[in-house]
Amino acid sequence: MFRDDRHPHSEIEVGRLHKRIARLKALALKYKRAEITQNALLEISNLAAKVNSTEQFYSGIHNTLSKLLPADNFFVAIVNPQTQRIELPFFIDEKDSHPSLIYPDEDMSRTLYSGLTGYVLKTGRPLLCDEIKFNQLVADKQIMSRGTACHQWLGVPIFNGSETAGVLVVQSYREAISYGEIEVELMIFISQHIAGVFERIQHQQQLEQAIEHRTKELSVAYDKLKQEVFERRRAERLQKSLFEIANLSNTRLKVDDFYAELHRVISHLLPANNCYIALIDESGRHIDFPFYVSQLSATPPQKRPLSDGLTEYILKNKRPMLLDSKDIRTLIEANELYAEAPFLNKTETIHQWIGVPLFIQGIVRGALTIYSFSMSQNYQAKDVELLTFVSQHIAAAIERKLSAESLRRSYEELEDKVAHRTQALAMLNQDLEKEIAQRCKVEQQLVHDASHDTLTGLPNRAMFMERLNQAIKHVRRHGLDRFALLFIDLDRFKLINDTLGHLQGDRFLIETAKRLQQCIRDNDTLGRIGGDEFVILLDSINEVEDAKEVAERVLTSLSRPYEIGDQSFTSGASIGIAFSGKQKTDTSESLLRDADAAMYQAKSKGKGCYIIFDEQSHTQLIKDVELEIELRQAIAEDKLAIQYFPIMDLTNENVIAIEPTLYWLHPQLGKIKQAQLNNIAEHCNLTKELDLYLLEQLNKEYPQLQASPLADTGLHLTIASQHLKHKHAVRKLKNRLKQCLFKPENVWLFFDEKEFVLDTENHINAFDLLKKLNMNLALCAYGTAHSALSSLTFLPLRGLKLDSSYVSHLEHEQHQRLLKAHNLSAQALELTLFVEGVSSDIQRQQLLNLGVKEGQGPALGRAFDINGLDKKKFLQEICA
Structure with a gap:
């Protein structure tokens, strides 16, 4: 460098000058940055007055912030004041997608709360985090690692009063972009202004929502008022018109x-x-x-x-x-x-x-x-x-x-001729007589209607009970006389109403009344006391056989086909019979109650028959009711147990499946098996509860079954068709089957073929739902209802279980042919065929000769309980 000897201090002065210039440049840069910051805050403030939504507001913040510092990776997290959940109204990142896409199986609010964003929310302090700081926070279990690792992460809290309302975040993935104390102060400064602007925007939105809600309320009130005015004017016009008509x-x-x-x-x-x-x-x-x-x-x-x-x-x-x-x-x-x-x-x-x-x-x-x-x-x-x-x-x-x-x-005619006046008077008298006769007819009709059924014209309950009282009084005065009371209940009336409609149901009742009238004498009384309930008072009978003869005539008459609505329909009836003179304290109500009780006994014995009331039967009916109550209590107290029946391969007698059934050790009646339990449950509407109870008990015995040699064998469950009557019952069954601990592919669900034929549509709909469980669907008691073979082609079935009657009649060649045909049909449809009731080794060999390979019965193994079963001698105990 050239040195000027004339100015020995010039180098020192030049150095000072350079330092002053550097300070001036730094100061100018600081003022420039302050000006940019001030302008940015002004833009944010102006932005709050212009935007219509918070999304536009946050987008504007991002654009403004980008002028002050690198903000290519920027997002805003806000705590919803109503739900207290973290939301991301604005998110932009060059590497990561939105958190809801990165963690689709997690709750986004919890995901954010577990990371750096949640850390700032919890501490309420700014955080400038590099890789070292991040790893330290993860090691201290302050946060969890979320998203792609970055070079630096800067987040500052947004306050709403004294509460932390959100977080403002920028981050960089490159070392060339770094943040320092200036950026932290700048972000804090901006977040303070954002909090105030954000509060104004929220207030504006709430005000607009309140205005919109109030406008809707006023609009609805206006429409109601307008409709009320219209109705009033319409009513006034109608009233005026009626007044004019009356005046005309x-x-x-x-x-x-x-x-x-x-x-x-x-x-x-x-x-x-x-x-x-x-x-x-x-x-x-x-x-x-x-x-x-x-x-x-x-x-x-x-x-x-x-x-x-x-x-x-x-x-x-x-x-x-x-x-x-x-x-x-x-x-x-x-x-x-x-x-x-x-x-x-x-x-x-x-x-x-x-x-x-x-x-x-x-x-x-x-x-x-x-x-x-x-x-x-x-x-x-x-x-x-x-x-x-x-x-x-x-x-x-x-x-x-x-x-x-x-x-x-x-009047004109009266003025013309006296004869005409006389004739007019006669006509008036005739009209008067007609009116009197009409009134008498109406009175008679009213008296008749008060004591007769409006549909059939038969005596109603009140009139019948009056005649029954008279008959009782007569028998008390004349001790040798006797009468009988028949209580008749139609067996299929509800089905007729549901399928053909109430109009056809009324026609059915009218036709039934005509048939019953033809079965009795003129001095007998036929009445209708309920929807499908008829009663007959047989007056002055000689012996019990007279009442039986009438009951048989009634059953025969009602069993003939009805032609209703272009359709032929078969009905039937159940009849209860009570006789007078059994007790001196007989009343009309007690006799009717006895006949009614006998009728219910007839229904329980299969319908289409009659039962004569006696005290012993009545006592048995009371016991049946008590047994139903005890069964409900036994289910509630888990007093029913499970026994298993083996289903075997007929070729090698290996156990391929087990069928669980319930039994009840009654303190007085002893062991009550599944069949009798089903009968009791059907009377008291507990069939579905029994099935659900069985499923629950199977889950409890699952560990024992898994520990036994039966761990991977099939499980045959016979399910009542009552579960398929409506969608709520089907859904409940499906949910309970989902809870089953057994492998779905090992579970077989059997439904009765006869119930399938009677209610095909509900079964098909239920099968479509149950097949999604991947369990095996099948029909049991197959062959008893003679369902169309074609119906099996569109059902999601995997198997058929033949009725036990096929095996019990194997000595007949025709039954052998029929069973062979069923087996060939099942093979053609790729269905597994099971048989029930194999009671001898001869039958087992005959079934093998016919091609049948799976079956169950006394000859193939006895029932066993899983508790206390000797696992080493398992097969010997079953086959003993």
């Missing part, structure tokens, strides 16, 4: 003017550009049209005989109707309209048609009709209701008008 009948208007005024009143209520009134004349054979107005024709129809037109259709059905063009065409095609008089058909251009019958003096004497030709003019059900209501007042007005006209003509 008292005016002296001519008939034509009277009907024209009626039309004017109707037009105020609904469109009636096409309208007519039809009345039946006094002979009841002709129909007249006193009023008619139409857009297409000015000529009214002429008086004509009654036929099969639209008007007559309303008169015949006696109820209001709204028909469109399609309905009218359907009625014409069905020959219900214009079959006798096609020339009357003028309905081609009609779009909609309303007809309302006019009841005058309680009889349909005419019809009020309006109709439209234009598709733009549509009537609705409320219009029919309105016109029906108005028609009652119109009918009354017409009646009064007709009466007034009739009275006026009568």
